[in-house]
Amino acid sequence: MEGSIVLLCLVFWPMAGALLSYLIGRKNKTIRDLFADFVVILECLIMVILLVQKFREPDPLVFSWDEFCMMGIHLELDGFRLLYGFIAAFMWTMTTVFSREYFRHHRNRNRYYLFTLLTFGATMGVFLSADLFTTFIFFEIMSLTSYEWVAQEENISALRAAGTYMGVAIIGGLVMLMGLFLLYDATGTLTLSQMGDAISNAVKAGSLTVSRQYLIGGLLVFGFGAKAGMFPLHIWLPAAHPVAPAPASALLSGILTKSGIFGILAVTCNLFRYQPYWGYVIVILGTLTMFLGALLALFSVDLKRVLACSSMSQIGFILIGTGMISLLGEEAALAARGTLLHMVNHSLIKLVLFMIAGVVFMNTHKLNLNEIRGFGRKKPLLCATFLMGALGIGGIPLWNGYVSKTLLHESILEYAGLFQVSSADSLIGTYTFWKCIEWIFLISGGMTVAYMMKLFVALFVEKNTDPALQRKYDRNTSYWNPESKIAILVSAVLLPVMGFFPNLVMDPLANLGVGFMNSQVPAEKVVYFSASNLEGAFSSILMGLLIYFIFVRKILMIKDKDDPKALPIYVDRWPVWMNLENVVYRPVLLMILPGFFGILCRFLDSFLDLWIVLLRKTLYRQTGKKGKIFNANFKAKMAVTGLAEKMYAGSLSFGLFLVSIGILVVLVVLFLYG
């Protein structure tokens, strides 16, 4: 054990706190809640102190414990890890504070706290890890402990979603492990900072071919992408978020998906430094994830499902940024900053939005847009906080999402621009291709605006179709207690603050990620509110408005034909059969493969017995219809009692007899050739 022990404490303090809080919770629930708050707040404070120190002393803290779990754990606290560790601690603090009210009437709370804090420790481990082995250890723990979140409610859909979640997590973990095996075999190291050199040495020495390198990268990205919700492994995400308790959804969406992104970034920036083809693949996957997520979100009529699909879409944005880092190589400063900032923004925004969804659910116990419609009317504070999140994620200028989306947009334009200045040999794709990507990017941004608007209008503007329910909603003024209120307000205030002063707040944050992503600080300050940048944002917003008014209001909402005065209601027009999980994964994994292997196994299991039966019927057992060993009379007599067959076939001597024949055969072989 050497290095700064603080890092180890950051990881194991929440885990120890988890066990302690479980024991306390068996005696007293109030003290348990306070203790859990204490655990996370303390952790958050330590992170703040470390963050402040970081600006004074830029050298990263390191910690290593070589004996731990064979390969040892290695932790590091450079800028990026510090930032994300802090965000994790911040999010856990807010959600834990919020949990007290949310879970007031739930059972199994003790279990929830135990697993939440365990996951906290594991997540800190993932974000602080300096080598992929450490990442893997904590990643696996995190996957398994977060299972409880999804299953917490224990109803049928929760258990089903939890099953999917666990399945994806385990398959992802194993595939990642395979990648790690191959990587370790090829390079002899898993430490991220040495990876770049080790890879180039291995390529030079010939122990690592390019195809092998891409195979390793693919396996690792499969593993990490499964957690990040990358297409086509996103299936758990829209299912798991709505059924999990709101604080857990906020964490699942805000932080756990980011741990997957952390892995993908680590792989991209270390294994595939300046490899454009890699970036190309990631960009395509990112675009698919981004567009599909936005589309799913647009169709959904469940509040938390919209937010979940939105998470998937935003992960797509981040993946595009990650791919652009590889594509742009040394000029990737903007892409790298955009990626990091969008990660941060998305975490914070989803924290707010999911907590508000939690407030809605806490009061109404419903999530369907038609049922919760109008809940937010006459609740200005709730409306304001939701608006902060919606504007943030919609990429509206002056809010934080705008900054990061602008950077990502810039980086696509930068790459497309290269086609006009240099010869196209070293570039991938065509100018048209990149223009298409840009358009999909803008359209997805527009869809983001549209689905957030759909939520906002449904919750805060329209009245419920049931006037009695609306009156009940309007009268409900004590919809959150002070603790929850503070947690949501604090989280919500951050978003415009970051957006109003991008150069003051966002740039220093972005600078923290420079070391981890092997990028540079851009030479000149980015002017976020320049005309060209605003143009992109406004075209996106315009598209969003169009999509909302034409598509959402006309097609996704229907009016009762008989009653022209009735309000239109939201309908889910997404075709039921278009569900990757139900159409492909579940049938293949649960029916086709087990069916096939089941039959095969049943055959194989009695393989030897089959032979024995066959031999008995043919060679050794002349007791067919004619019967040679026993005479007919004797046999008939014995057959009545059924004794003969049992006596003969079941006797030990018969078995031994078979064996001795085998021995004889082998002995003959030995004598002949020995």
Add this chain to the structure above:
Amino acid sequence: MKESIMIIPVFLPIFFGGGLLAFRGIENHDYYKRLTELIVILNSLIIWAILTNHIGKEGIELFSLTSWLNIYFRLDGMGMVFLGLISFLWPFATLYAFEYMEHDKNQRSFFGFYTMTYGVTAAIAMAGNIVTLYIFYELMTLVTFPLVLHYKDRESRNAAIYYLIYSIGGATCAFLGMIFMVMRAGNGIFQYGGFLDAARTENINLLLLVYVLCFFGFGVKAALFPLHRWLPKASVAPTPVTALLHAVAVVKAGAFSILRLTYYCYGADILRGSWAQKVAAAFVMVTIIHGSSMAVKEIHFKRRLAYSTVSNLSYILLGAIMMCPAGLLAALSHLVFHAFTKITAFFCAGAVMHKTDRHYIYELDGLGCRMPVTFTCFTIASLSLMGVPLFAGFISKWNIAQAALAYGGRIGTAGIGVLLLSALLTAIYMLTIVVRAFFPGRDFDYESIKDCEDPSWKMKLPIIVFSIVILVFGICSGPLLSFLELIAKGGI
């Protein structure tokens, strides 16, 4: 005469067990159980004294039938590992058996044979040459046969016959191999790198044929496909038997014998790259997948674990057939870690069966809430079996994969693929139990299980201790692994 102490751990349990069987009148007294525990603990203490004082390096010849047919004990590194393992497990398992068997009529014969097996297993661990190994290997079949037959109902009779036929059939193959080796190389004393002189052989294929024969012969006890059928059937035996004998002592003796055969009789050099290795590898890999798949299919709690044992024993062999020191290291580490993991899992299953009389997976809903200790430990065992980091199973699987990668080629790559696929299947068949127990669903009727509770300390102590061992090895396995590495390189 320091070396002659080695004989005590072999014959003390055998004579004591024999004594128990001989005295009929003691059923009504409880003291003989305490005496049994005392003898078992005493035996373990003697074994630890032997291990810590490094006795047994010289070897001792008990008697010889002919000039080359002699009973010879010697304790080398690999024997020390196996001996240390069983000496740790046996006292706990006996303690567990007290509660498990408390309502049984035939306890005297059970404890008699159970204790005798201890001596026989110790003898296998300490066997210094192939003849001794073979004799005690055969003896083990005979001693454990009555334990499988214990309940004397139709099912256990059937299982016992299976057990006997398979084991004796296998031992016959092993016998041929033994004769062959002894004829060729004299006394057949184990030595690292093999005692068969390959250079002297004009017909290498015959040598390899005998290897394959022996491999399958010993493979019967290691539940190698297609000779694995007896193991799931034998799970009708009382749980202490399935847990200790059919997850550790007997089956590991099979794997142990194969390791002896491969690394100490033939030597890895002869076999590396030969067709014999390929044949062995093919069957080992089929066994891994087959065992795991059958475990997924199986709905009987103990049989599912038994199929899991089938698959995990072949993990050991998968390490072994990589024919390199790293492979031996991996095999030995899985031999140790799987022992702890599987005995914990079986003991938990036994606890459930004993307290609630539930035998099938679908009956386990919600039990985690009523039997928290049992199912927490079962979860630990499950995670270890899956190979989740921080648990012992991960270490050995990592080692096996490293060995496979180091070996490379088609066998290595296929080996890793098989390992990961099997890990996925393991996750399915173990976690479905855990999830059922802890997350029965919202509508579950908790009234139906209100009588279920954790067993008494006699059962809980072994389970908890083994779980802790799993965690400790998972987090800090350095010292043990460096010891195993020394063995694998021929140091001890």
